[in-house]
Amino acid sequence: MTQLLWLVGPPFLLLNGVLIIVTYLTLLERKFAARLQSRVGPYEVGRPHGWLQPIADAVKLLLKEDIVPAAADRPVYNLAPIVFLVPAFLMYAAIPFAQGWALADLDIGLVFVLAVSSLEVVGLFMCGWGSNNKYALLSAMRAVNQIISYEVPFILVALVPVVLTGSLRLSTIVDAQHGLLGWFVFYPVLGQFAFVAFVIVALASENRIPFDIVEAESELVAGFRVEYSGMKFALIQLAEFVHLFGVACLGTLLFLGGWLGPGPAALGPVWFVLKSLVLFLVIIWVRWSFIRIRVDQILALSWKLFLPASIALLLAAGAIVAAGGGPGA
Amino acid sequence: MSAPARTVVEYGYGGNERLVMNMGPQHPSAHGVFRMILTLEGETIVDVDPVIGYLHRCHEKLGETLTYVQYPSIASKTDYVSAMTAELCYVRAAEQLGQIEVPTRAQWLRVLVAELQRVASHCLWLGTWCMDMGGALGGGATMFLYCFREREMILDLFEALTGARLLYGFHQVGGTRYDIPAGWADKVRETVAHIEGRLPEYEALLEGNTIFLVRTQGVGVISRELAQEVGVSGPLLRGSGFAHDLRRVDPYSSYEAFAFDVPVETSGDCFARYRVRMQEFRQAIRIVRQALDGLPTGPISSRPGVKSIGQVKLPKGEAYTRVESPRGEVGIYLVSDGSTKPYRMKWRGASFSNLAVAGHILPGHKIADAVAILGSIDPVFGEVDR
Numbered sequence: 001m002t003q004l005l006w007l008v009g010p011p012f013l014l015l016n017g018v019l020i021i022v023t024y025l026t027l028l029e030r031k032f033a034a035r036l037q038s039r040v041g042p043y044e045v046g047r048p049h050g051w052l053q054p055i056a057d058a059v060k061l062l063l064k065e066d067i068v069p070a071a072a073d074r075p076v077y078n079l080a081p082i083v084f085l086v087p088a089f090l091m092y093a094a095i096p097f098a099q100g101w102a103l104a105d106l107d108i109g110l111v112f113v114l115a116v117s118s119l120e121v122v123g124l125f126m127c128g129w130g131s132n133n134k135y136a137l138l139s140a141m142r143a144v145n146q147i148i149s150y151e152v153p154f155i156l157v158a159l160v161p162v163v164l165t166g167s168l169r170l171s172t173i174v175d176a177q178h179g180l181l182g183w184f185v186f187y188p189v190l191g192q193f194a195f196v197a198f199v200i201v202a203l204a205s206e207n208r209i210p211f212d213i214v215e216a217e218s219e220l221v222a223g224f225r226v227e228y229s230g231m232k233f234a235l236i237q238l239a240e241f242v243h244l245f246g247v248a249c250l251g252t253l254l255f256l257g258g259w260l261g262p263g264p265a266a267l268g269p270v271w272f273v274l275k276s277l278v279l280f281l282v283i284i285w286v287r288w289s290f291i292r293i294r295v296d297q298i299l300a301l302s303w304k305l306f307l308p309a310s311i312a313l314l315l316a317a318g319a320i321v322a323a324g325g326g327p328g329a
Numbered sequence: 330m331s332a333p334a335r336t337v338v339e340y341g342y343g344g345n346e347r348l349v350m351n352m353g354p355q356h357p358s359a360h361g362v363f364r365m366i367l368t369l370e371g372e373t374i375v376d377v378d379p380v381i382g383y384l385h386r387c388h389e390k391l392g393e394t395l396t397y398v399q400y401p402s403i404a405s406k407t408d409y410v411s412a413m414t415a416e417l418c419y420v421r422a423a424e425q426l427g428q429i430e431v432p433t434r435a436q437w438l439r440v441l442v443a444e445l446q447r448v449a450s451h452c453l454w455l456g457t458w459c460m461d462m463g464g465a466l467g468g469g470a471t472m473f474l475y476c477f478r479e480r481e482m483i484l485d486l487f488e489a490l491t492g493a494r495l496l497y498g499f500h501q502v503g504g505t506r507y508d509i510p511a512g513w514a515d516k517v518r519e520t521v522a523h524i525e526g527r528l529p530e531y532e533a534l535l536e537g538n539t540i541f542l543v544r545t546q547g548v549g550v551i552s553r554e555l556a557q558e559v560g561v562s563g564p565l566l567r568g569s570g571f572a573h574d575l576r577r578v579d580p581y582s583s584y585e586a587f588a589f590d591v592p593v594e595t596s597g598d599c600f601a602r603y604r605v606r607m608q609e610f611r612q613a614i615r616i617v618r619q620a621l622d623g624l625p626t627g628p629i630s631s632r633p634g635v636k637s638i639g640q641v642k643l644p645k646g647e648a649y650t651r652v653e654s655p656r657g658e659v660g661i662y663l664v665s666d667g668s669t670k671p672y673r674m675k676w677r678g679a680s681f682s683n684l685a686v687a688g689h690i691l692p693g694h695k696i697a698d699a700v701a702i703l704g705s706i707d708p709v710f711g712e713v714d715r
Contacts, residue, residue: 037474291463294697
């Protein structure tokens with residue numbers, strides 16, 4: 001019995017913790033965007049500052065009619081939101097929130113996280129294809145184009161800390177960032193370049209503005225999720241936020257020193273979540289200030305700029321380590 | 330010299346599978362109710378079939394059934410984003426028919442509100458255009474809300490002047506219906522100074538952004554020849570290298586008394602049209618200041634105020650007048666049979682003629698460019714369909 005509890009308990013807590021954080025991330029984004037646009041944002045539902053708004057939204061979406069288009073490919077259409085959501089949650093399985101606070105602190109943690117993270121594209125394409133809608137189909141094609149183009153530089157940039165520490169285990173990567181200015185983002189020159197590249201490429205592989213041509217509501221209405229309504233729509237929205245926060249967590253682990261921070265070790269998870277939130281805020285700050293870039297320009301940017309740049313960063317990291325100048329040295 | 334007819338561009342890549350996609354009339358960037366039937370190859374538009382008429386309200390017939398006193402308030406519903414210039418065009422046609430003098434103060438008031446309206450209209454254009462390119466859930470919406478914040482201030486001014494926020498009924502045959510209320514002039518000065526201060530912020534936000542530049546420069550080029558052939562007017566024409574502005578070439582309502590520049594850009598792309606309109610913001614504000622400084626005293630109308638709907642009777646004849654609206658040349662052809670209503674009214678909408686260029690420039694562009702180009706044309710569908 002206790003064994004079963006140990007088996008089920010931590011994942012249960014983690015799932016719900018992530019869910020609560022992500023639910024309130026939507027409110028955070030809305031308030032943040034509102035301030036940026038000289039508005040107030042959600043306020044009335046749960047005074048003050050609309051703290052009940054995410055709950056109200058979820059309830060509203062739950063109560064909506066679930067419409068399946070007559071021409072849709074039903075199995076694909078119905079399965080797609082789940083295929084979209086599960087990999088997003090799987091990422092958290094290998095993410096350590098503090099020293100020893102991980103469901104599975106795998107030796108190849110980074111590889112696992114990147115692998116399940118890129119499974120997103122499968123669910124996305126299923127959404128677009130199963131809807132049997134031209135807007136959705138175009139959006140799905142764009143998504144495949146874009147995500148595949150950007151996964152390559154994304155992985156290459158994520159490998160820079162790996163080369164510097166010599167480990168794929170996420171907790172080892174964090175441990176290597178001990179000390180004042182030990183975070184990889186503070187690593188002279190290379191760290192800053194790699195971090196900026198990571199954020200930009202993460203934006204692109206997450207389909208966020210300025211790279212959100214997949215959603216592109218002014219062109220493709222709502223892109224791949226144009227035919228989804230009710231709870232399926234909510235699942236897709238949720239998956240996007242879960243995935244985005246997962247990438248913010250990954251960025252925190254790789255570049256921002258993970259759970260390391262002043263104060264007792266027990267504060268580790270707090271530091272971790274705070275740093276991830278800051279990274280998340282940077283991403284939505286960009287979102288609400290930029291306009292969207294065109295599909296061919298996005299691809300050109302990936303293959304002509306980000307891919308060579310990320311290879312150069314990786315080579316530079318390799319050269320530093322080969323010269324015996326790694327952070328451990 | 331003739332512009333090429335709409336051509337279907339052949340792209341040679343494999344498969345050659347075409348997709349016909351319906352965009353509109355219910356679409357986030359339809360700017361009202363525009364419908365485009367796009368033929369796509371991948372993401373590239375090879376042919377476009379524009380469909381209009383979803384907002385047709387029989388305005389020309391309506392003009393025949395309403396009197397010269399009634400119709401000015403309805404005229405504002407054609408181009409509802411620039412109601413002041415639409416009304417102005419109608420009352421000018423009636424005045425020309427009846428050879429009615431307009432007092433100088435009324436003429437200056439008309440210039441004042443027309444230029445304020447131009448600022449408000451361009452605010453709406455900039456906001457919606459950025460939303461087309463930037464998305465309703467992104468930077469575009471931010472720009473949109475900034476622009477609407479400024480537009481709101483001008484609508485407040487109009488509300489103080491006429492009691493209405495969108496469709497004013499400010500003009501009447503022979504002059505204007507309202508004089509400016511006490512303290513209004515100072516508020517106008519404050520508002521235009523505020524907006525003038527915000528313009529560099531917008532320019533910094535947009536022109537300092539490489540993404541904005543690559544999305545607009547070289548996109549949707551209207552050549553000089555095409556502009557002439559299709560008959561576009563307003564900022565589109567000036568963006569294609571013609572310094573043609575009715576306020577300058579055919580001054581009306583005392584425009585000859587004002588000092589202003591006609592901004593011209595030569596590249597003819599979306600960015601050129603954007604630059605022209607940004608300069609027009611400043612020129613309009615300049616005219617507003619001059620109108621406030623030199624506003625003559627005297628009556629605001631050569632005819633008595635509205636007492637009955639049939640009080641304006643015009644002699645037999647016909648007249649054509651045109652004004653420079655924020656979107657270009659708006660013209661009204663009015664035929665009178667000597668009664669209190671026109672016998673026939675023909676409305677030349679600037680948006681209608683401008684939109685005609687879309688079919689020529691869209692093929693060869695991506696879908697994303699289509700919405701950027703459409704936004705840069707700045708059509709108002711009330712005026713296209715009438």
